[in-house]
Amino acid sequence: MGKSGGFFSLYKAIIIPRLVTLHSFKGQYEHSIDAKGRIAFPAKMRKVLSLDAQERFVVVRGLETCLYLYPDNEWRKVEDTLSKANNFTRTGRIAKRNFLRYAEDTVLDKQHRIALPGEHTNYAQINGKAIFIGMGQYIEIWSPDVLAKIDADLDPDAFETIFEQVMGGGSGSDGE
């Protein structure tokens, strides 16, 4: 685990792509998810989708108790990185396997909704309501209850320090 090319290193490269696009997903939107697993994709986020993506997505388990939603064009970048992963090491294989096995193609329907698979909503403990959070090039989908717990545990001082570094133009490089 301590080795530089390990499990977390691969996740880092995959999950947190650079913010380089013209427009990015931002904001939070709480919507209902009905008995069929359908939830409206937020209209403002829909305007961010590139024409390339064609309202196609990949939904995958997040690192925390949430889901990540990648538009197609962004997912391609993820797969590019995956294809470079080393299949000849155990950690490389485990990382790739546990990422891809929970990834699933999905697409907006004619009413601009997504049908989230039951496996995913169970994992993220989503029931009745869900919150979309724009994270730049991808989107997180959370259960309101789970998110409220994480918010309650949040240390405001740590966030404010990082925020000031970012807005103040500081280099903000604190290692892991």
Added chain:
Amino acid sequence: MGKSGGFFSLYKAIIIPRLVTLHSFKGQYEHSIDAKGRIAFPAKMRKVLSLDAQERFVVVRGLETCLYLYPDNEWRKVEDTLSKANNFTRTGRIAKRNFLRYAEDTVLDKQHRIALPGEHTNYAQINGKAIFIGMGQYIEIWSPDVLAKIDADLDPDAFETIFEQVMGGGSGSDGE
């Protein structure tokens, strides 16, 4: 006009852009915010934008009980900075999440007003009136009551000391 080209065309290409870059948001303006959350964007601030040809903004929670309003071109710099400062840790992810979830794209309507989302006006305790303060590259939006309280709490001596440090060449590191 386009045929005559010549001096005026050269003037537009060279001189006007220079004038634009010398402008920044400054001053304070108190306006009404109606029941729909609409507030007029101050005309003088709009003149800073007008040659940008972009009346698109991102509104985000401020560090204090106020909102920050970034024109699109300035927001891009913020995102560039965020992408450089981002760290591949859980803390980093939480910071990014709590930054971007409270950021929202918005545009001026045909009457040059901004519709502030209810979440933002609640956070900043804005109700009925709001004050725009030009902060150079971005704008702060305050509740008059909150701002009055901060003004009342401000120690004039401390302000003068900080002012001297900043204008006197100090790096302006505030120990908040």
Added chain:
DNA sequence: AAAAAAGCCCCCACTTTTCCCCACTTTATC
């Protein structure tokens, strides 16, 4: 193999929110 159940997508309709347009008042400019 046939029947039943499940899954998936489309369509529809209703409710709520957003955005466009208009008009009036106040302030600034000529």
Added chain:
DNA sequence: GATAAAGTGGGGAAAAGTGGGGGCTTTTTT
């Protein structure tokens, strides 16, 4: 003083969000 610009608020159309039914295909059960 007259005109233009800026600020303010209301109404309604359009868009977004929500939930149900139906039909076809696929999978599972008998």
